Amino acid sequence: MPDRPKTPTLDRVASPADLKALGDDDLSSLADELRAETISAVSETGGHLGAGLGVVELTVAIHAVFDTPRDKLIWDVGHQCYPHKILTGRRDRIRTLRQKDGLSGFTKRSESSHDPFGAAHSSTSISAALGFAVARDLGAPEGVGDAIAVIGDGAMSAGMAYEAMNNAGHLGKRLFVILNDNEMSIAPPTGAMSSYLSRLYAGAPFQELKAAAKGAVSFLPPRFQEGARRAKEMIKGMTFGGTLFEELGLSYVGPIDGHDMESLLPVLRAVKARADGPVLIHVVTRKGKGYAPAEDAADKGHGVSKFDVVTGEQKKAPSNAPSYTSVFGGTLVDLAARDERIVGVTAAMPDGTGLTKMLERFPARTFDVGIAEQHGVTFCAALAAAGMRPFCAIYSTFLQRGYDQVVHDVALQGLPVRFPIDRAGLVGADGATHAGAYDIAYLANLPGFTVMAAADEAELMHMTVTAAAHDEGPISFRFPRGEGVGVELPERGEILPIGKGRIVREGSGVAILSLGTRLSHAEAACEALAARGIAPTLADARFAKPLDRELILDLAARHDALITVEEGAVGGFGSHVAQLLAEEGVFDGGLRFRMMTLPDRIIDQASPADMYALAGLSADDIERQVLDVLDVASLRGRA
């Protein structure tokens, strides 16, 4: 077992209540130990390191001043919550983070009463905190104390945060919003709001003057008040505009050094003692703080694999094939080099979506809009309306945030926005909140949408090229997280005929119609079945919409049984095939039909292979399904 850090103070903390007995000096020591424990744990599990390291002091200070679980502490996104988990009774399981049957990498209601509201998608914290504050004032039966949202500068770019502040400023309820400003999102943040926060940050003395001018001195701890009063004298006669937050009706306190316990503790104590409305406390931190390999990394250690604590070297499994993301990114750059109408759009995830190459090569045609999926989709819709060829690159799970825009701005207007949908299917350690489970269902029901799913990385190249050429309406293509299957890649992708699938292997008796990357698992099932003398026909549908009617009806006519397989929720591809078969009266002729989809339940984090096994979509499950539908009772037990 690797050396564990010495943590005498932390060892005395079983729950936040134990912090109340510690003096301020002990709290500083506790923060140091908590940082060491976090680094040690994440070195064994991998995960979101940098964000948690940046809020270690803040976590200690909040738990020392407030009183969870009665006070409701809501971490935006939740990727910075590992120190919070360690302090709230989960230290004994912290080395199970993000693993099967282990702790979630995000806050989760079912895990602890200290996680009053689950998260993982960003920018929900202020809305949730306001909900708790209003419930408290309405006499909520659960007994609610204060509500505290901790939101990052990256998350502060999303519309939802402003919707919440708009409402909070209007209602005037006592509420604490802690803006954790580390001048980082996953990538360096973009946008005017980020520049605005930087100006507040750069103008720290100015803020002190302004706080004085606006009478906010009372929020400052006594040792700051004197300076602020002096400042007030100095600025008599000068006019200052309020911060944006003040204009929205929140008192503004800050900026404060978020690693200085001597600043954090008195400020939090003061606001807790005196606030009678919504207060925004602007805290300045460093992502990755206190661990040089994270601080020095371009992404500040946002997401790491297991690593060596001493060297910081991450342990990455050797790769056997290029990732889907890189194949998409490379193909897009090739296309953009030949077509000036191609534009790339990402919502704060240039690396994750493969747009970094495009950003480097064609910066004028690549846009990181920040965490703003709704805006990103509508922005692309207008680009398309003006004759450009936008690729709106958003993970399956985050595109959910922009769904009304997909329907209202894209689909109803029939605009040719291209949606490369990465992280389709089950993603592993990030768990249920990040599962790309729903996109087939939520896109294939939209009139005029073309919906594709790549079976391998060569198919992904073809689909990227097909999407670029498709000006007739919106088009999407999905592909999973991680490596491709290792097929040979063509020099260039080909334009696929819209709505046409392909037969992968001819057989008889039963046909498997696969959509997406379950194809290789279906092939493995066919190999196993061959040993039993069963030879299914295997087809790759390529399109969930429009369906290849000819192919499907032909498979149905030539086989006793048809099985669809997809890495998506109930109500997706299989349902569309069922509808076609029902409409064509195929079931009347006695076709045996089965749909293999994700089950209608939440699947928690594990390795993708384990998650698919739990979902009943492994190669073994496909083999079993074939035996079952053929009613090969004697063979079924052996599958």
Ligand SMILES: Cc1ncc(C[n+]2csc(CCOP(=O)(O)OP(=O)(O)O)c2C)c(N)n1
């Ligand atoms: C709606 C949504 N879009 C994108 C993401 C992916 N994401 C997770 S954390 C993050 C950056 C958040 O930056 P910030 O709030 O400043 O937190 P920091 O990591 O800097 O502490 C992004 C883009 C997400 N979780 N939710």
Ligand SMILES: CC(=O)[C@@H](O)[C@H](O)COP(=O)(O)O
């Ligand atoms: C917290 C969050 O939403 C992201 O950091 C996400 O975990 C990234 O996922 P990938 O690692 O699949 O890009």
Ligand SMILES: [Mg+2]
């Ligand atoms: Mg940040």
